Amino acid sequence: MTGAVLERKSGVALWRQIADLIRSDIATGVAGQDGRLPPEMELAKRYSVNRHTVRSAIAALEQEGVLRSEQGRGTFVRRRKRLSYPIAKRTRFSAGLGNQAGSTLTRLLESMEESASQTVADNLGVPAGDPVIRLDTVSEADGLPVSRATSWFDASRFAGIDEAFGEHASITKALSACGVTDYVRKSTTIEARHASADDIRLLRLSAGAIVLVTRAVNTDSDGNPIQYAESRFAADRVELKIESD
Amino acid sequence: MTGAVLERKSGVALWRQIADLIRSDIATGVAGQDGRLPPEMELAKRYSVNRHTVRSAIAALEQEGVLRSEQGRGTFVRRRKRLSYPIAKRTRFSAGLGNQAGSTLTRLLESMEESASQTVADNLGVPAGDPVIRLDTVSEADGLPVSRATSWFDASRFAGIDEAFGEHASITKALSACGVTDYVRKSTTIEARHASADDIRLLRLSAGAIVLVTRAVNTDSDGNPIQYAESRFAADRVELKIESD
DNA sequence: CAAATTTGTCTATTGTTATAGACAACCAAA
DNA sequence: TTTGGTTGTCTATAACAATAGACAAATTTG
Structure with missing residues (x-):
């Protein structure tokens, strides 16, 4: 101003x-x-x-x-305010944005089985090289992409989660189909960087845009890691809100 | 790569x-x-x-x-890794980075009394226009600026906190001198944007750099807001880490 | 309708960015 | 000491970014 x-x-x-x-x-x-x-x-x-x-x-x-x-x-x-994405112990995409956006949707881009990198293995608590399932998704609110995420799951425990996601179009529901009725977020790191060419394409950003990158581990009620996810949020469209409890 | x-x-x-x-x-x-x-x-x-x-x-x-x-x-x-700045209920600058950096330091740029804007008033729980004390600070780790912050305090409760900060060069100690022995973080919002001209100067960034902007409210043990702060972190030098409890 | 306001298009000029090629200066290793 | 690899400097040209001015086209206001 x-x-x-x-x-x-x-x-x-x-x-x-x-x-x-x-x-x-x-x-x-x-x-x-x-x-x-x-x-x-x-x-x-x-x-x-x-x-x-x-x-x-x-x-x-x-x-x-x-x-x-x-x-x-x-x-x-044409578009006004930024969405506020809550990060708390129980973070779920659609529930968190539900009251701010008319419709929310998570689309599956790709799913595949691969062997765990060191980072993924550390976060999931499995040996490096073990088979893991990777899901690449894009989440939209009111038809506009808000974030893209890559999630990894232990393949031995979550075989078939890719198909479950395909059916329900929701991580929470897919996990539920695999027998995980509840999960909590253990830790999140946040950094910011310029959008990559992939980010620009998938999130429909302009060159030079900024993305917020979060890396999070979700655990089941026993404290066992079940999901490791790297997400990229369009910094123009969303802010992250951390609530202590 | x-x-x-x-x-x-x-x-x-x-x-x-x-x-x-x-x-x-x-x-x-x-x-x-x-x-x-x-x-x-x-x-x-x-x-x-x-x-x-x-x-x-x-x-x-x-x-x-x-x-x-x-x-x-x-x-x-010449410089390698990013620092990891923890955000938790009890977030304090030097304690959080203490194990990652050799030396940490927070310098006071300016302090003044002003009347509360709507945002500040809402977060501190005082009427808009009430007198508040504003502290502008820059925090460094190993001689390199990591973040700059603007903090507001209710002037009626924290008269003299500017001088206390001048003496101790620490928000925690300055609050302690004002009778607040403990405080916790109530909420934090995080966004990312391109660095402003001021950010570039004060954090010694290059044009086009990214800053992580956090807005936080700290409360005393009774849940009363005591500090509202807007901080800007150099996204090249630091990531934010949120620990759930 | 006429005037004022605002966005759209065109031409021209200057400064910054990117490419290309050549060669000098410096260092390390054979 | 010679060779090969590397950064430093110079010249030249083309593409893009920014400035300047003028006027057309569309809309709102008086």
Whole structure:
């Protein structure tokens, strides 16, 4: 809102920096409260750039589906607030976002059996090289991708979980079909990085976007690890909320 | 590691994308395990770009202190792994990083009394406009900035906490001097965004870097809010780790 | 309807980014 | 000391990013 200072010759084009600022201001409610963006000339003045540079930023956000421009009328906001994804002992995708989004959906991209890498083995508590089942999924809220995840399960205990997921389209239900009626989250690490080419494709992001990466271990009620998952959230569309108990 | 696909005309210069990839690969241990980077020609081949483009990326990382090039010998890694910052009920900066870093330090940038914004008021449980004390701090580990934070306290209850912080250089000790012997974290939200100009300056980042933004409320043992804090972590240097209990 | 406001399109110029090739400077090892 | 591998510097050219100005096209307001 203030005379935000943009970085020149930083390797990040001004139009992209401005697009990121506007997207963020919309997500936090700083801008677009009335449903419309200020005129291009005003934005150009605010950021001390040429009107054409602002137009490039708006064009990018229009491509993303955040804005919509109409000749003679103005530029309008199409999507507003960020979703808040809760991380707690009992974290489940649809339940957590249920009250914020109209519809939620988790799609299976791929499932396969592979041998456990060192990281996966450590987190699942099995020897490295043991067979594990990997599920690649994408979760959407209101038709827009919110996160993608890769989950690993011990193949000896969870044989057939891929098919169970195919039937129920839900990790919770698939686990239930495998005899796990309850599970809790043991630990989560969070980092942030620029989206990879895969992230951009699968989450329908723009280049230069940011993803929040979480790595989590879920355990059954006896404390045995049952699932290790690496998730990537579109940082524009979601924030993570940790509730202590 | 693989033939990572770079995005052209994305508003993010190729040299910056490559710098981000290399930095990330070093942080995760994918690259530079032997302490040195592959030759420039090899990297140029891997990313399918000109050698000069790779050189720009390396120059940026050299400026950041991540790499060091020596003519005739090669390019070497100066900093390796990311710190892991724990978020739990009892989160304290120096205690959490103590075992990972040699020295930790929190410096006071500014302190002032102001009237509570709506957000601050909501989180501290005081009426909007009430006087609050704001502390702006930067925390360092081994001489490198890790995070910056803005904290707010109810001025009526914590008068003089700015001076107490000046004496002890620790939030925990300053609170203790104000009669709060224990406090717990009630909630934390996490988001990720590109670093602002201020972030870049105070955390000594490069343009286009990512920050993890956390907003947390700490309460005393009776459950009364005592501190609301907005922190920004350099995503290259730290990950957040949430332990369920 | 006329005027004011706003987005859309076009031309032109300058600075930054990326590519290409050549060679110098330096280091380590044969 | 010679050779091969590596980083450092220079020149030149093409593609992209940013600035500047002008005017068209569409909408709203008076």
